[in-house]
Amino acid sequence: MKNIVILGAGTAGTMMANHLHHQLKHPEWQITIIDEREEHHYQPGYLFLPFDIYSPEDIVKTIEEFIPKDVKLIKQQINRIVPTENKIQLADGSELPYDILIIATGAKIAPEETEGMKGSEWQKSVFDFYTFEGSLALRNKLREWDGGKLVVHITEMPIKCPVAPLEFAFLADSFFKHKHMRDKVEITYVTPLSGAFTKPKATEALEHLLHEKGIHIEPDFAIERVDNEKKEIVDYGGKVIPFDLLVTVPTNKGDELMERSGMGDDLNYVPTHKATLQSINYQNVFVLGDASNIPASKAGSVAHFEAEILTENILRYVHGEPLKEEFDGHANCFIETGNGKALLIDFNYTHEPVEGSFPFAGIGPLRLLKESRMNHMGKLAFRWIYWNVLLKGTHIPFVSATMSEKGKHYA
Template sequence: MKRVLILGAGTAGTMMANHLNRKLNKKEWAITIVDQYEKHYYQPGFLFIPFDIYSERDVIKRKTDFIPKDVEYIKSTIELIEADKNQVVLKNDWVIPYDVLIIATGCEIVPGEVDGVMEAWRKDIFDFYTIEGSVALRDKLKDWQGGKLVVHVTEMPIKCPVAPLEFIFLADWFFKEKLKMRDKVELIYVTPLDGAFTKQTCSDTLSYLFPKKNIKMINNFSIPHVDAKNKKLISVDGKEVDYDLLVTVPVNMGSSVIDRSNLGDELNFVPTDKHTLQSKKHENIFVIGDATDLPASKAGSVAHFQAEILTENILSYIVNKPLKAHFDGHANCYIESGYNKALLIDFNYDIEPVEGTFPIPGIGPFSLLKESRINHLGKLAFKTIYWNMLLRGIPIPTVTAELKTSGKKLNNPANPS
């Protein structure tokens, strides 16, 4: 019996387990998935916890609720990937051989990469990219008396690149409508980018929201360290930004097992063919989701689209056929803008976010690159879709893995990457 071994039972790994469980011949292939944690987190929900929109109950379930019974699940830490031997070493020197390996180990925040951050970690400096961070920030905001709240992005790439923008837009709504103290809060957005977002058309569209919401943006700000004692961000060229409360998006890095196994780049992301999702170093290793080094967003929707493509390519690989299924970098993201409104962007490697309708051309019901209430409702509905469809590998009607150009005003194509 041959084995497909999946490392990581997060969003990407769980979807692959479900897809392959339906497609592989069970008389010839076994599927094993390894993960050290029992809980599965709906990570997009972390954004809402500091503002008391979601609670922990909304974002946590058991991993085993979504892994098929036919798939062997091993709860263990992963010590080493020995690619040249086609095997993975788990704790206690437990060795698991494989014929095909899928790396879905994700990425994680590493706040210690910036000097000074840990001196005030979850005291005056918080994250919302972890369940612990979002809950601690919720508790902090309950008693916070106001001042300068700085939302800061350390460097790219990060999981869900729109999340920091959503956070500061929701903070404007939260302090004004819920806590009735917006006049006591100065909101500042600090980014290493030229503008609000990585895609220029989207950045241009979002820029009007900053003066509208009285939010100051400081761009091109690269940070070597934080002066936690004096509550200052200090850039490489000596510029300073004062804060009373810092909400930071730390450096994002791939799993440390990638570093130990000598399979990644300087940030522990695995060099991956951006179309086939095959490792650039080992033909029987495939990579999906946040673990890749692809020039695509690290977001759940991207992993969803990748999973459909990767399933077809693995089925081709195991029968020695060319890998014809091509991932085009498709990403689809809602951007909460506060006051029960949101924007929606749909783009890929070559096409920037543009106006239009989604998912049905000319009908919608969602509008692209424009604020609307129905987009906000779509963002909230995504949680139900995530738990009941995406994780289980169930296709979403009318939403394809490849970007649809129909229904879009394609007047702003990007240069192919």
């Protein structure tokens, strides 16, 4: 019997387990998935939790219910990967050999990378919303906060879901309007980028929205430290931004397991071929989702498209065929803009987000890079799709793993 081992039962790992168990069956193959956690979180929900749009039970389920019965689930911490010996060392000292390894250990916040971020004001006036705990603590804070300077901040790129902090700023604007206290809140969006986003057309559209909503933008801000006493953030150039409430996206890093195993780069991301998803250093190791270093968005939609392509490549690898360089960096993201509206962007390595219609060229019903209620409905419906379609590895009709250029208005 041959072993496929998947590390991590989050979005990417769970989808791979569901794809592969249809293809590689007993008794020839044993698929094992390892994750020490009990719960599977719908991470996009962390954005809505602080504003009481979602409640905790909307976004938390068990890991078990999404893992197929013929896939073995091991709930244990992983001590080390030994890629030269094709084996995994678990925390209890036992070892697990593999023929094929799939790394899907994700990315997480590392506030300790920035001086003073996890200081005396952490979860008092300095919050993250990239963890369940952080998001919930922020909800409790926002319920009682009586206004002042709200600073929404990105520490450094890359981060998971790079549009989430923008969405947070938009939703905050909408939230305070509904509470009839928008005049008491000054919102500033602070980013290390030169503008609201990394791609020119989307940046233009998003900066227009920031302006329209009275959100001030501070670009090119590379944070050096958080001053807990003065309640301000200071950048390396000496620029200072005061806050009453700081909502920050700390540095994101891959899992420490990569550091322990000597398999990560300086942010613990695994060097990966951007079109085949094979690891650069080991032929029988594949990487998908946030754990890899490929220049695509760290987002669930990317993991979903990768999973379809990686499944085929793993089957090619099993049959001794050459891998297909098929992954194009396709990402598809809803951007909540507040007041019951949202934008949709669809892009890949080479094509930036532009206006158009999706998924049917010229018809829609969704509009690209334009605010609409339909897009917002799409974002809300997505939670159902995530739990019921996406994790199970079911193909989403009309949305292909590689990006379509049809219906898009490229200049």
